[in-house]
Amino acid sequence: MSGGGRAGHGVLVVADDLTGANATAAAFARTGLRAVTLGADQPPDAAAEFASRFDVVVVSTDARHSPPEHAAARMRDLVRAAGPRALVSNRVDSTLRGNLGATTAAALAAVRETTGRRAVALCAPAHPEARRLTVQGCQLLDGVRLEETELARDPRSPLPTSDVAALLRRQAELRTAHLPLAAVTGTDGGGPRAHVARALADGAEVLIADALTTEHLDRAAAAAVREGGDDLVWVGVDPGPGSVALARALGLTRHTAGAPVLAVSGSATRLTRLQLARLRAEFPVTVVRMPAAPSSAPAPGETEAALDAALAAAGPEDVVLLATVLDDADVVERIGPEDAERLPRVLARTVRRALERHTVDGLFATGGDVAAALFAELSARGLDVEEELVPLAVAGTFVGGPWAGLPVVTKGGLVGDAGTTVACVSHLRRAAAVARRHVRAAEAGGAPHTAHTRHAPHIPHIPQEEAS
Structure with a gap:
């Protein structure tokens, strides 16, 4: 089944801090997309304004340690202001500190509202290059469960568990499903698409994907998009690499080797x-x-x-x-x-x-x-x-x-x-x-600074590739 419920054009990423926003924008820029970051002081309407000139708009809310209701409201306002996007991503901390459940629930509700379609989150919190891995639905830092690291005593966002589903449900009633590593790698005989199909049929709102490598993230995203169908919109929940994988699976990224x-x-x-x-x-x-x-x-x-x-x-x-x-x-x-x-x-x-x-x-x-x-x-x-x-x-x-x-x-x-x-x-x-190594930044007044940006005037429609 092809298609992924593409709801609009471009990518909106809502990040809970500025350094994470910048890192995610850089990751999208490496795929050939024009990316801009906006600070927490910008009004929600700025996301829509910049979306007309950039392929990827990454907005920092600086709400990682805010009350959950404040972080959720900020997410809803930004998604509504930006309007339908091809991909909306909730960029979260790679160690899952902050308002994971509240912002995920708010993103799903706002995407359903703006698109009129079913919204499901692909929560793929692994960041392999930063040694953050997801195994058996648990987040590991350098191979250690989060509750066994100093993060368990974080003064602002202590982490009592590394169980991703449990962390989501601390702030929101979300129906979760698990995409295990054996399914991602295809070693269980069924492959990732069969697991995705079962999860969607069971009414999952969040699909939590295991991953040890970037290739695993790509496999999970490709399976999600191919099984989702045209009546479903995927929402990314991850520290960046998972949403980039979703963008690739949706056919939103460009070749980065250059042009003549x-x-x-x-x-x-x-x-x-x-x-x-x-x-x-x-x-x-x-x-x-x-x-x-x-x-x-x-x-x-x-x-x-x-x-x-x-x-x-x-x-x-x-x-x-x-x-x-x-x-x-x-x-x-x-x-x-x-x-x-x-x-x-x-x-x-x-x-x-x-x-x-x-x-x-x-x-x-x-x-x-x-x-x-x-x-x-x-x-x-x-x-x-x-x-x-x-x-x-x-x-x-x-x-x-x-x-x-x-x-x-x-x-x-x-x-x-x-x-x-x-x-x-x-x-x-x-x-x-x-x-190609630079991220497009914004000048005062919202005009994009383009002196060091490879130009591509629009995102062409790229037919989604069929599974090989």
């Missing part, structure tokens, strides 16, 4: 031809031609289709080159002023239509008229300048418009030496690698 660089050349200079030849020698380059002479121009839409196909097929290490001139045979001795003015606009329009369908890690433009046309066509209000790579070759990111934050390098057709274009594309590759 798009290079656009409208220059016919001998230096440009030399630079493009060097580029093709040092990078895997797919060339899409757009002849400068009207008599040689392809049929309307032909270049757009070719660029679309090239970007669709390109890997993360590839360069897709849209160029008017590659070698001496392409040079047109005379071109009229009308054609000279038209060509940059046609190149820019072709690029815009391609970028509406494909993500790139950077945009390189050679030729002043081409760069200006690209800025206009892509609705960029300016360039956040990073550095001048060589004289008259400038690197930065778009400011404003749908592609704000996209790394860009522009240079003139007579700028640099034979290796300059290679250096420009190499810079875009490095910038993209850095951007």
